[in-house]
Amino acid sequence: MSHVFLMAVYAALVSVFFALLWRRGARQRGKLFLQIFLGMMAGGLALAWLMFLFPGGPPPPP
């Protein structure tokens, strides 16, 4: 199961939702969809790389 794929699906769902809720017209909705979708994807990837700097969690089993 790809985490990035799940993140993309989630971002797409949320982006479509807010585009429909907050905008009128296909052009404006499309613009808001892209803004939110790309923002969520980029933000998620940025946070993922940021967390890479802080390795943690339990040690692997012997």
Added chain:
Amino acid sequence: MPAKDDTAAASPATKVAKPVANPYLAAVLAWVLPGAGHAYLGRSARALAFLALVLSSLAIGCSLDGRLAWVFRGPPLQVLATFGGLGSGAPSLVLHMAGYQGAVEAPGYEYGSVFILTAGLMNMLLVLDAWDIASGRKS
């Protein structure tokens, strides 16, 4: 000839929104079934779209074995998650009555829980939107 309506000259700050429908009914319908509030207000296409979005999020969450929280007394975050999940109305109640809980050992548990919670939160926004439209604050 009727007198000119003085409210036409009123400033925007003094204009009162005129309800176009019963906002309480719109909000309750919106909560019970995602999109029903908008359907009641005559926005059928948007109602169907919102229904599809909320149910999709719920379905994806369930397919990942995410958690449908049902804690009314206990850790505050779990209580919040419960009310968040209940935001999707009848679908979440049906899931609970069918015995769905999620599976903590499933690999998609956390992701599924987020999808289920998001479905509820999205529907809460739809309730507020239906209220605003019905009360005339939003076109």
